[in-house]
Amino acid sequence: MRALVYQGPYEVAVQDVEDPAIQDPSDVIVRITTSAICGSDLHMYEGRTDAEPGITFGHENMGVIEEVGPGVTSLSKGDRVVLPFNVACGFCTNCRRGKSAFCLTVNDPGTAGGAYGYVGMGPYPGGQAEYLRVPFADYNCVPLPAGTEHESDFALLADIFPTGYHGVELSGMQPGDTIAVYGAGPVGQMAAYSALLRGASRVFVVDHVSHRLDIARDIGAEPINFDDGDPAQQITEALGDYGTDRGVDAVGYQATVSSGEEQPAVVLNQLVDTVRHTGGIGVVGLYLPSDPGAPDEHSAKGELLYRIGRFFEKGQTMGTGQADAKRYAHQLRDMIIEGRAEPSFVVSKDIPLSQAPDAYARFDKREDGYSKVLLHPGMD
C-alpha cells in the first residue's frame, strides 16, 4: 500500500510499504478515509526527536473497517470509525480509570501510553497511509454513523477536539467561568470552542498571529495580541477583576515572545499571572523531559524556571498531560451528530495523500492555508 514515510529531517515521501495484517485476535484493519497532519508531527519532521527514518506518520485517523480479527466483538467489516490517537488496552489500571493516554500495556515497561505513528509511543505504524492496523479494536474504535457526512468534524475526534476539550477539563472550568487560552493554533481554537460549548461566560485567546485571532473572534472569544503588551495585564484590564477563573496552555515548550525568541516557560508563567487566586490551569501544550534543541542547559532537561512562589500564594491548581482522547470522543461525536458542535472550522485544506510531502513543507513554514490539513488516501 501507499504510505507517508519519514526519510530524515525535513524529508517525507509517499512510498509503497507492506500492507498491515491482523496480528492479534483483537485487531482490525481500517481503510483510511481521512488522516490529519498534526503540529506534533513537525517535531519529528524537523528532526527534533529520536525518530528514525522509516516511520509511517499519522495519529489522527478515521476510516472504514476492512478486516476483523476473530477476537473482536462489537465491530464488523464496513463500520465507519474514528481512532483516538492513544493506542490503549482498556483493562490496565490507567485505562480502567479513563486515563487511556497512559495505558500500561501497549508500550515498554516503565513507560505509559501508546500512539499510532509516533516515536517512542510503541510499535504502531501511523495512518497517513491507505490502511491501518488497530489493536484492541473493541476499545480503540469509536463508531460513527455510516456514510460520509461530517467527515471533517469526525476526523478531529482523533486528537485536537478532545485535546482542546481536555485542556478545559484539566482547568476545572464550570459553566459561567471566565477562561484564558494561550495559543490560537488548532488545539487552542478547540480549547476555546470547548469552553464556549460548556458555558464559559468569557473566553480570551492569546496569540500574535492576526488571522488566528480573527478565527477566535469569529467563534465568540476575545482575542488578545501579545505583541500589544503583557497578555495577563490586558486580560485583567478587560475583566476589571483579579484574573480569569481558568487558563489553558495550548502552546507548550516552544513558546516564543514578541521578539521571536524561544522562552520555554513564558506561557506557564503568564498563566500564573492571568488566573486568579484559587483558579485552575490546564496544560495540553507539550513539555518534554529532554529537548536537545533547547535554548539552555536546564530547558534541555525539561527543567524550567517556574513561578512556583506566586502559583502557591494564589492557591492555584495545574493539570497536565496528553489527552485521553477516548474519554471524550463519544460525547463530542454525539454533539457533532446533533449539530451542537462543528469543529471543522479549523480545517484549512483537504488534499490527496500523494500531496502530503508538499503539505508538510508548507505547514513547517507556517504558510497560510496549511495550519490544519486533512489527507485523503482515496482522493488519489
Next chain:
Amino acid sequence: MRALVYQGPYEVAVQDVEDPAIQDPSDVIVRITTSAICGSDLHMYEGRTDAEPGITFGHENMGVIEEVGPGVTSLSKGDRVVLPFNVACGFCTNCRRGKSAFCLTVNDPGTAGGAYGYVGMGPYPGGQAEYLRVPFADYNCVPLPAGTEHESDFALLADIFPTGYHGVELSGMQPGDTIAVYGAGPVGQMAAYSALLRGASRVFVVDHVSHRLDIARDIGAEPINFDDGDPAQQITEALGDYGTDRGVDAVGYQATVSSGEEQPAVVLNQLVDTVRHTGGIGVVGLYLPSDPGAPDEHSAKGELLYRIGRFFEKGQTMGTGQADAKRYAHQLRDMIIEGRAEPSFVVSKDIPLSQAPDAYARFDKREDGYSKVLLHPGMD
C-alpha cells in the same frame, strides 16, 4: 492583657498590651485557653519576613467566648470554640466555594486571605495572648463541646490537622491509594495521619530526622530516610511498582538535602519522580513569591527550576496553597469527639504563655521536645 509581642529578629517578649474590644457587630472576644506555636511563626521570628516589631503572634487559637457583638447569631458567652487560622468573611466569591484561605474581604484589595497574628495577612492581632478579637464570628468560630476534654486535639484544628488533611485532599487521594509525604514535621505527620484515616493502603514519610521518622512508623506509616539515598528510588523499590498514586509536599521552599544545603525545588522535583503517571501532588509546604534570604537570584523571586517536562509526560496534577482550615475543621472535630482521630500525638509540650520566649528560642534551634508547643495563658 499579657501577649507575646515581636521585638525584632530572634526576640519576642510577653508584655502588657491593650485589651481587644468589639469593633464590629459581628465580632466576638475569645479568652484564649490554648494557642500553639507554628513553624511558620519562625519565619517572622528569624526576620525572614517584613514583619515589624509590635506584632502579637499566634494563629492557632482556641478558647472560650467572653463577649459577643450585637450582630452575632449563633454564639453565646461561655461557648468553647476553636478558630481556623484563616480570618474570612463567609460571603465573598472564594468563601462561598469553601476557599476561605483566599477570602477577598478581610485583607487589602488585590490580595486574598487573612490570618491572626501574621505579617501581610491583614490587621488581626494574634492569639498568643489572653484575649483575641474574632471578626465575622458566626463564620470563623468552630463550636466545641463544653469543658476541657480533647483540648490538645482540638487546638490542632486551627491549623496543622486541617493543613495536613488539605495536602492529602489536594493530591486527590482515594481509599486504597499509596501516598508519599515529604517532611515529617508536625504538618507532614498530620498529612500522613490524614491519609491513614481516609484509607490509604501505604503511606511513606520522607525525612532525615530519626525521631520524626519513628513517630511516622508508630502511626502506621513507612519511614524513608533521605540520608540513605534518593527517596523516590527507595519508595519505588519498596513498592515494586512505578510510583505512588499520590504525594504531599509538607516541606516547602526551605528544603534541604543531606549535606544541609538549601535547595528550594528539591522536594517538588522528587515528588515528580516519586508519583506515578496520572498521579496527583498536593503542596502545603510554603513557597513564596519573594524570599530575600534565598540561595540564588531566581529563588529570591520564587522562580524555581521545576521538572515540568517530566511532570507533563507523566500527566500529573498539582494542587497548592494555604489550607482552607474552616472547610475541614468541623468534620475533623467530629472525628476527634468520636475517638476516631487523636492528632495530639504530635504535641511535644504544654507551657504557660510566660515561657513562650524561651520556647521560641529552643524551637528555633530545633531542640528536642519543642517541635509542637502549646501555650496556655491560663497556666500562668
Next chain:
Amino acid sequence: MRALVYQGPYEVAVQDVEDPAIQDPSDVIVRITTSAICGSDLHMYEGRTDAEPGITFGHENMGVIEEVGPGVTSLSKGDRVVLPFNVACGFCTNCRRGKSAFCLTVNDPGTAGGAYGYVGMGPYPGGQAEYLRVPFADYNCVPLPAGTEHESDFALLADIFPTGYHGVELSGMQPGDTIAVYGAGPVGQMAAYSALLRGASRVFVVDHVSHRLDIARDIGAEPINFDDGDPAQQITEALGDYGTDRGVDAVGYQATVSSGEEQPAVVLNQLVDTVRHTGGIGVVGLYLPSDPGAPDEHSAKGELLYRIGRFFEKGQTMGTGQADAKRYAHQLRDMIIEGRAEPSFVVSKDIPLSQAPDAYARFDKREDGYSKVLLHPGMD
C-alpha cells in the same frame, strides 16, 4: 407602603402595610424594582396550604438597596441586587456546603430553609411590595451592574433560572448527554435552556400545552406531546436507543395525565422508563409530605407508588429538593451580563404592582400571557 396581601382563598389585595425596618445589624432594606409571580404562589392563593390571611407574597425579588444595617460589610445604599428566594445565614452546616435552601438558622428548630413571603418558610414578608427587609444581607444579596439593563433576565435569578439549572445539576448531566425534561412551564423551560447552555446533545421537553411546546422548540429542544402517547416510548423511539442519559421532573405532585386526572407519581415513574440504565434523575417539581387536597389517602401523606424495582434494576440515581438558588445565581448572572444567557424569553408580561390581583386570577385560570408575570411597584 403598598404590598400584595393574601386575604384568603382566591383573594389577594394591594393594601397599605407598615414599612420594613432594619431589625438586625446584618439587614438591608431593598426598594423593589421587580418581583415575579411564581407558580408556587398559587398553592397559597388557592388555599391548598396552611397560609393565614395577612401574608405578603413574593419570593422572586430584585431592586436597589435603600438602607444598610451597621453590620453589613459589602453593600451600600444604591447598589442594585437580586435576592435568591432562599433566606439563609451563610455559616450553618448546610450553608457552608452551598446547600442554602436548607439553612438551619433562619427557620424553626427541626426545619431547614427559609424564604420570603411563603408559608412555613420563616417570618419573612414577601417582596410583592415597595420595600423588602433582607436579613444576613452580605450573604443573601447578589450584586448586579448598576442601571436597568437586563432587568427581566436578572429577575429570574431569584428562583426559576437557578431552579431549572439545579434540576439539570441534580441529574448529573455532562456535556454531550441526552436529557428529558418533564414539564414545559417556566421552570421546565429554564431546565431545558440550562441543559443546552451546558452542552447537552439532545433535549426533550414533555408537556401537552402546545404553545409551551412551541417555546421549547424555539430554544432548540425537541417537544414531546404526551397526548400523542406514552412519552417515554416516544423519546426512546426518537433516540433509537435505550433511553436518555438524564431526566428532570419540573412538574411535581400535581401531575396530570391526558384525561386531566391528577396522578401524583406519573412523572416520576415515566422518568424511570425514560432514563437509561445508570442514568440520573433531578427532581425540582414540588412533592409534599402532606397534601390535604390529594386524590387518595396515601398521596395525602406524600406516599406515592414509585417504581422502585425498575429504578433499582436500572441502577439510576435521584436528586431532589428546592434549589440552592444562591449557589448558581452568580455564575448565571455572569452569563447574562456577557450575553451568553437570556432567560427572559419565558416572561409573558410586565405590569404595575397594582394590577397584581387581576394577574393572580388570570394566572390561576392559566390564561394566555400570564404564565410568567413580572410586577414592578415603580410602574404605578
Next chain:
Amino acid sequence: MRALVYQGPYEVAVQDVEDPAIQDPSDVIVRITTSAICGSDLHMYEGRTDAEPGITFGHENMGVIEEVGPGVTSLSKGDRVVLPFNVACGFCTNCRRGKSAFCLTVNDPGTAGGAYGYVGMGPYPGGQAEYLRVPFADYNCVPLPAGTEHESDFALLADIFPTGYHGVELSGMQPGDTIAVYGAGPVGQMAAYSALLRGASRVFVVDHVSHRLDIARDIGAEPINFDDGDPAQQITEALGDYGTDRGVDAVGYQATVSSGEEQPAVVLNQLVDTVRHTGGIGVVGLYLPSDPGAPDEHSAKGELLYRIGRFFEKGQTMGTGQADAKRYAHQLRDMIIEGRAEPSFVVSKDIPLSQAPDAYARFDKREDGYSKVLLHPGMD
C-alpha cells in the same frame, strides 16, 4: 467436573457436568479454589425466580488460571485471580464509565449486566464447581499475589466487600460523616466496615438479630435493634441531632418488621426519616420490577409506597443498583494486602463443595454458623 446444580425449589445437588472450554479468544478457564454462597442465591434456591433446573450456581469466585485463550494479553496459566461477579466487556458505554454492573455487551439487547451462575444474567455458568470459564478475561480477572494467603479475604472481593463499599459510595459519604446502615447481614457488615475504613465518625447498624448486632459492635459500629422501637428515632436520639449524614439500605424488598411481617418499603422509608436534610441514601439491597411472591399486587410489580414528599422536602439524594464490583476490587485488594482491611470476619464456615447442598439447606433456615459459607472444591 463436579458442580453444584439447581434441581428445583429447595433442591441442589453436586453432580458431574461437562468441563468448560475456551470458546472465545479472550476467555480463560479458572480452577476454582473458593466460591462463596450468597444470600441472593437463596432467591433462586427458594424458587422465587424464573431459574430453570440445570443452572450451576456461584457468582463469588476465585481461583487459579488453568488455560488461556489466544486473545488474552495480561494473564498466564498459574495466575491467582478473583472474579468480580459482574461479567462485563470493558469497552461498552457503561463499562468505559466504570459501570461494569450494567455492561451492554454480555446479555440480551435491552438488558444491562451479566453475572456467573444467575438467572437472567446471561449464559454464564456459576463457579460453585471445579472450573469456570471467564469471558473478556483481561478485563474480568483481578490479579492476586500468588499463594494461599488472605484466601478468605480475597474471596469477598467478588461481591460482598465491593457491594458494601458501593452502598457507602452511593450515599456520598465523606470522612467525618455519620452514617446508618440498615441490615447486619454480610453485605450490611461490609457497608459498615467500609464506612469505618473511609473515616466515618459514627456508624449505626440496624437489625434485630442479636449476634449480627454483636459483630457490628465488635468492628466499632453502634448497634440499633429495631425490636426496641423505631430505629430512626433511636438513632436521632443517640445523635442528639437532626439525623445522620448518610444511610445505606443493605436489606432490600424482603424487609420485615418486628412482627416478622414482610413490608417491602419499610427500610427505604425509615432511611428517609433517619437521614438528615441534604443527606444521601445508597441502596444495594435488592429491589425487583417483578416479584410473584410479594405481599400485595403493587409490590408484585415493584411499585412501593415511598415517602417521596418527605424525601423531597429534605432534599435528599438516592443512588441505587448492583455494585460495579470491578470498580472497587483492585483498591480493596490492595488494602487487604497491606493489612488495612480484613473483611473475612464475616465468614462463618469453610467446607468442601460436596457439602454445599447441606449448607444451602441450613443457610436457608438461617442456622447459626451458615450466614457466610465458603466452598472449596479442592477440599473434597
